[in-house]
Amino acid sequence: MFEQMPISEMEKELGKRLKRRRLELNLSQTELAERSGLSRRTITGIERGEGSTLSTLLAVLRALYSLEVLDHFLPDPGISPIALLKLKEEPRKHAYKPRKKPPEGGWKWGDER
Numbered sequence: 001m002f003e004q005m006p007i008s009e010m011e012k013e014l015g016k017r018l019k020r021r022r023l024e025l026n027l028s029q030t031e032l033a034e035r036s037g038l039s040r041r042t043i044t045g046i047e048r049g050e051g052s053t054l055s056t057l058l059a060v061l062r063a064l065y066s067l068e069v070l071d072h073f074l075p076d077p078g079i080s081p082i083a084l085l086k087l088k089e090e091p092r093k094h095a096y097k098p099r100k101k102p103p104e105g106g107w108k109w110g111d112e113r
Contacts, residue, residue, distance in 0.1 A: 012049030019047040021064050036063035 002010055022032050029047070033040040036059040046052045046060060061067050079087075 008049070011051050015047045015049035018060060018064065021066060022047075025064060027064075032060070032063055036060050 002013070005013070022029070027035070029040050029043045032038075033043050036043070038056060038059055042052070042056060043060070046056070052060075058067075061069065
């Protein structure tokens with residue numbers, strides 16, 4: 001549905017859907033504003049499709065108990081194949097001490113002790 005819509009139309013459609021969700025929860029715009037920490041004017045603007053910031057949208061979704069839509073929208077990709085390979089690497093079996101540096105003048109016979 002959204003593929004061919006201009007962004008302004010998408011904003012209006014999302015605003016309608018958010019309003020419908022608010023009404024399903026039997027909330028007034030004022031109550032939603034209080035729950036989300038936004039102004040009632042901001043809520044009105046979003047419902048009219050006048051746009052918003054990402055943080056504003058997230059605040060509204062949280063106040064509408066609808067953050068789970070983000071999991072459908074952008075599911076967690078899980079662990080990457082490279083990270084999975086690193087987890088399967090053989091664990092270390094021994095501790096290694098750093099090698100001694102040779103003395104400044106180089107090695108001489110008898111210094112190996």
